[in-house]
Amino acid sequence: MRKTMLLVAVMLVAMTVPFFTVSADIGPKSGITIDIRGVDQPYFLDLLFPGEIDEFWRDYAETRLEECLDDFGYCSDFIPWLLLDFEEDGYVSSWLYRGRPTYHRQLDDHVYAYTYVPPREFKIIMVFEDGTYVTSPVVVTRLFQTRLVYDLTDVDLATDFTAAGTVTELVPVAGMTTDFLLRVILTIGIEILILFAFGYRLKSSYRLVILTNVVTQVTLTIFMFVMHWWYAPFFGEIFVLIIGEIFILAIELYVYIKWLKEQSKRRASVYAVVANLASFLIGLILIIVSFGLVF
Known part of the structure; x- marks a missing residue:
């Protein structure tokens, strides 16, 4: 499990290195x-x-x-x-x-x-x-x-x-609400689709994954949301996304290996890795799209 987490962490960082090697003055300005x-x-x-x-x-x-x-x-x-x-x-x-x-x-x-x-x-x-x-x-x-x-x-x-x-x-309340819900719904929706693709069919499996993601992804989205609207759009959001997904991967590996019992533990761990890579990519795409539209 530790090797898997390390590999995923390296992949997450590698995918975002191009965004951080540019000039420090290129990011959005307040x-x-x-x-x-x-x-x-x-x-x-x-x-x-x-x-x-x-x-x-x-x-x-x-x-x-x-x-x-x-x-x-x-x-x-x-x-x-x-x-x-x-x-x-x-x-x-x-x-x-x-x-x-x-x-x-x-x-x-x-x-x-x-x-x-x-x-x-x-x-x-x-x-x-x-x-x-x-x-x-x-x-x-x-x-x-x-x-x-x-x-x-x-x-x-x-x-x-x-x-x-x-x-x-x-205060753009409508825009904030739409932004928050879009991030959460897309991320959880993608992880549910991947769960189906991995052959999980039991309601108990879906309940576990949905409950886990509501806790983890909503928490991550709150921190990214705060970065986007108050402190540091784009680079701050990417930093929070990387750190957050690493923590979420650790939590979900533990939860799914222990309680996602419809299929093997190995399959559960692979699902956790694939689902989190997908949610990371979705989060990154949303950040880039938001940056392009707003700034």
């Missing part, structure tokens, strides 16, 4: 999409992050502001000079003073996307052409890919406002 509502005048959008205005970077920031009208149209209407020295409760412009690039891309009217690891704690600031501004309450995002609605419908934008409006994080 992002934020902001939908602005209740504003009908030109504005410049930025995120304020916890930081300070460093004099060393201030000259660079000033140059960036001077050139922003020509910088691929990033400042499309006016130059937001207010941001150069703007500080509010320890929050400063992420566009000007954050270490990594923090640019937004306009997706639609009043819809903007920050696609390269934006700050997870920030305030939204909107600077208007007449020099007034509005800032949001502090936002702390939860999801790896976050969609926010910033509603300023009831705010008087003629004067400066801080902590104004409401910011709502939209």
Whole structure:
């Protein structure tokens, strides 16, 4: 049994080595999409992050502001000079003073996307052409890919406002539920089909396999689900999948050899190995498909 587990573990790792030998910067990046509502005048959008205005970077920031009208149209209407020295409760412009690039891309009217690891704690600031501004309450995002609605419908934008409006994080409950159920049902379904192909027919055999998989595969799917939506899609999911399937193989070898008695112990152990390799491949395919569709 130990040799079998070692062989399978080596195979699982070997199948995923190509995914980990690429550049570390190739994986998905966390992002934020902001939908602005209740504003009908030109504005410049930025995120304020916890930081300070460093004099060393201030000259660079000033140059960036001077050139922003020509910088691929990033400042499309006016130059937001207010941001150069703007500080509010320890929050400063992420566009000007954050270490990594923090640019937004306009997706639609009043819809903007920050696609390269934006700050997870920030305030939204909107600077208007007449020099007034509005800032949001502090936002702390939860999801790896976050969609926010910033509603300023009831705010008087003629004067400066801080902590104004409401910011709502939209949680894709329907998408999460579908993702979770698809992973679980496909994985368990494949293992049941393989059980049938191995010649098992007794109801007791199917009850044992279904019960075992409900416990093992649901647990694994929960960890992969958390990686996908909150922490590290793709590479994090693959890591969890490899480690999880190795543990599941150990559990299922023990359970099936001891209690799957319709056929020989050798057949039960071979079934466990084949079924887990199949569930691993299904999991890997779902990760790749999800990566391609979402990112």
